[in-house]
Amino acid sequence: MEIFKLKPAGKDYLWGGTRLREEYGKNIDLMPLAETWECSVHPDGLSRIQSGTHKGKALAEVLEQHPEYLGTKVSNNELPILVKFIDAKKDLSVQVHPDDEYAREHEGDNGKTEMWYVIDAEEGASLIYGFKHKVTKEILRKAVETGTLDKHLQKVEVHKGDIYYVPAGTVHGIGAGILVAEIQESSNVTYRVYDYDRVDKSGNKRELHFDKAVQVMNMDIASGVNQKPRMVKYYPGCSRELLCRCKYFEAERIQVTKGFSFSVLDSSFQVLMCLDGYGQVETIDADSKPMRFSKGETLFLPAGIGKCLVIGEATILKVRC
Known part of the structure; x- marks a missing residue:
């Protein structure tokens, strides 16, 4: 059994920048490069394997052939998460994602609960997280039509190392100057509420989805935004910190x-995202070669691969179900 180094799919959304190429080694011919879907089996952006026996194959194809790589906790033989890097040079749209029940009925996709880990943020950068006060459909419609939605939205100043858990139904938007690692359900369902009247490369305004958005959003005052004290456990050679644990995934910073x-x-399988530094992963399998990694690279470790040892100097996000 092998560890897989992954090659991501890229997205050139109009709000993206150049940092993923310049600082994280993403050799993807897109401008701007807004997102890289590092570990994905979603048909809208398949990551591929760039090492070993399955080199060149889509991760989705290999997991279809070897569902045991997902682990016994995973149902439907389908990778339940999608892992991304996001470079927001400009503000993302004000948006919301549906829960599983709504998304499966209306979109034929999963819902989208997600977590953001802020890799870096410019001084004064902020994001949108829910509402400052309770709102109604009528209030929101008028605000969108008059361009005054901003007065209802809760803005939060962001700093490097912050984490945000964003349940489905939470209105949100990553602000300009923020670099994020995102862990989410495997889904590509986004309802735009407001997009600052921007136009795409063809000069057209991007589609809004107000009527669907108000059916799935939480219109109460947002809670749980403030950064909570986090416990770091120190060991010889490393420190470990649990960032998030929910029904869909668990994420640690190492x-x-x-x-x-x-x-x-x-x-369960596990995913390692290298945010900084370099190193290698070894297993006790005598036939398995150490897998080297560096800043910006993502590894998929099949369920049941056993005991692993990471050697190096690096900051890693470790994700599992």
């Missing part, structure tokens, strides 16, 4: 100074 060991059990 600061490797020399090395750390962990096990990938039969219950």
Whole structure:
């Protein structure tokens, strides 16, 4: 059984920048480069394997052939998460995602609950997270029509290392100057509420989805935005910090100074995203070669691969179900 190094799909949304190419080594011929879908089996952006026996194949194809790589906790033999890097040079639209029930009935896709880890943020950068006060459909429609939606939205100043858990139904928008690692359900359903009257490359305004958005959004005052105290556990060679645990995924930040060991059990695959630094992953399998990685690279570790050892100096996000 092998560890897979992944090659992402790229997205050139109009709000994107150049940092993923210039700082994270993403050799993708898109301008701007707004997102890289690092670990994805979603048909709108398939990541591929760029190492070993399955080199060149889509991750979705390999997992279809080997559903045991997903683990016993995963139902429907389908990778339940999608992992991204996001470079917001400009503000994203004000948007909302539906929950699973609504998305499956109306879009034939999963809902989208997500988590953001702020890799970097310009001084004074902010994001939108829910409403400052309770609103109604009528209030929101008038605000969108008159360009005054901003007065109802809660804006939060963002700093490097912040985390935000964004349940389905939360109105949100990543602001300009923020670089994010996003862990989400495997979904591509987004309802735009407002897009600042911007136009695309063809000079057309992007479509809004107000009527669907108001059916799925939480119109109460947003809670749970403030950064909570987080416990860091220190070990010889590394520190580990649980960032988020929900019904869809669990994410940890690992600061490797020399090395750390962990096990990938039969219950779930794991994904490693290198945010900074470099290193290699070794397994106890004598036939398996160490997998080297560096800043910006993402690895998929099949369920049941066993005990692993990471050696190097790196900041890593470790994700599992």
